[in-house]
Amino acid sequence: MSIDASIKAFEEAQSLIPGGVNSPVRAFKSVGGTPLFITEGEGAYLRDVDGNEYVDFVQSWGPLLFGHRDETIEAAVIEAVKHGLSFGAPTLAETELAKLVISFFDSMDKVRFVSSGTEAVMSAIRLARGFTNRDDIVKFTGCYHGHSDSLLVQAGSGAATFGNPSSPGVPADFTKHTLLATYNDIESVKKCFNDSKDIACVIIEPIAGNMGLVPADKEFLYELRKLCDANGTLLIFDEVMSGFRASVNGAESITGVKPDILTLGKVIGGGMPVGAFGARAEIMSKLSPEGPVYQAGTLSGNPVAMAAGLATLTKLKQNARVISVLEARAKRLVEGMKESALACGIPMQIDVRGSMFGFFFNDKPVKNFADACNSDAELFAKFHSGMLKEGFYFACSLYETGFISTAITDEMIEDTIKASAKVLKEITNG
Ligand SMILES: *Cc1c(COP(=O)(O)O)cnc(C)c1O
Numbered sequence: 237m238s239i240d241a242s243i244k245a246f247e248e249a250q251s252l253i254p255g256g257v258n259s260p261v262r263a264f265k266s267v268g269g270t271p272l273f274i275t276e277g278e279g280a281y282l283r284d285v286d287g288n289e290y291v292d293f294v295q296s297w298g299p300l301l302f303g304h305r306d307e308t309i310e311a312a313v314i315e316a317v318k319h320g321l322s323f324g325a326p327t328l329a330e331t332e333l334a335k336l337v338i339s340f341f342d343s344m345d346k347v348r349f350v351s352s353g354t355e356a357v358m359s360a361i362r363l364a365r366g367f368t369n370r371d372d373i374v375k376f377t378g379c380y381h382g383h384s385d386s387l388l389v390q391a392g393s394g395a396a397t398f399g400n401p402s403s404p405g406v407p408a409d410f411t412k413h414t415l416l417a418t419y420n421d422i423e424s425v426k427k428c429f430n431d432s433k434d435i436a437c438v439i440i441e442p443i444a445g446n447m448g449l450v451p452a453d454k455e456f457l458y459e460l461r462k463l464c465d466a467n468g469t470l471l472i473f474d475e476v477m478s479g480f481r482a483s484v485n486g487a488e489s490i491t492g493v494k495p496d497i498l499t500l501g502k503v504i505g506g507g508m509p510v511g512a513f514g515a516r517a518e519i520m521s522k523l524s525p526e527g528p529v530y531q532a533g534t535l536s537g538n539p540v541a542m543a544a545g546l547a548t549l550t551k552l553k554q555n556a557r558v559i560s561v562l563e564a565r566a567k568r569l570v571e572g573m574k575e576s577a578l579a580c581g582i583p584m585q586i587d588v589r590g591s592m593f594g595f596f597f598n599d600k601p602v603k604n605f606a607d608a609c610n611s612d613a614e615l616f617a618k619f620h621s622g623m624l625k626e627g628f629y630f631a632c633s634l635y636e637t638g639f640i641s642t643a644i645t646d647e648m649i650e651d652t653i654k655a656s657a658k659v660l661k662e663i664t665n666g
Pocket of ligand 1: 354380383446476502
């Protein structure tokens, strides 16, 4: 298998774009090697500039629930394009998508559309602060909520220390209101509430997908809800990744715990740039122009993006059972891979939530970021490049979640398991 054209393309890109990519994780840094330059996707497959084909378990990092070039979604987008790319004025599609999105979630009366997950979460935090008239926020180590300043905090040892920025360019003054807690550890959250009486919101990925797949325990979420209620603090579920992926009706339908504000992205745009945040009317009415909390976007609710979202979510609404079909496939995949690993004496932790799957080369259960960091990164890198050579495209970091789309068949899953056995055997035989 040659990847010469990708190597050449990467060299040129690096001379023009920092690191050759427009979003860092694409650069394959944690697994080594060259990122593949993609020319097209078709169903379950990606094709690169050298003409190689791969079964795609990344799905554009989540959005493509129905695979590449789904006919219905493609047709809806093309139809929308014919009427104009953008108007900067209200369209019927926005109301229609709003109605549809709200119909999925008990906790949501109103919604606002933006153009990315980052924007959705950043705006939700501002709204929570504006609604409560408080400044501090609590986030969990290992959860990712986009790259806005006050959320770019994850480092720091122990719980409830005021966060240090994890990137140069973010003033410490901007993150001093961000408190850190440990995922699945309610005592660490209690400590935050002891340290500050000014907590506007607690934000969490209820099914974390940015430290590998690490779902929160039900009991933990339940206790979190109680703590927020007792302190007049809003609870934000960031389901930019897990929304429409882990279940049809959100983490609230799996865990029974309802958020005050819900953030969405990825699948909601079906591959176009869309994010959203929603809540009950009392909270959403604080948002400009109804209320004083400012938020805006020139291309927010863009008609082409709305068309892609509408087609995707309509399809999901009509085939809600599809998530359990995908879940069965995801389970078979990780259970098969775990057998392949065990046959080579390699311990593996696996988990599945709907069409999301995760695996760690780790001999202990993974409940938080520190646990995830104890996984075998070197083995993961070898596994990743071995699977690529066999024609299977996995996320290029052990801290990412895998995705099954409806285009991935049972047969492809079996082929992936077989390839994993071959690759792991080759790695262990040196
Ligand atoms: C991807 C992601 C974001 C950021 O979304 P972008 O569209 O990349 O800005 C925020 N939160 C979570 C949980 C995500 O997975």
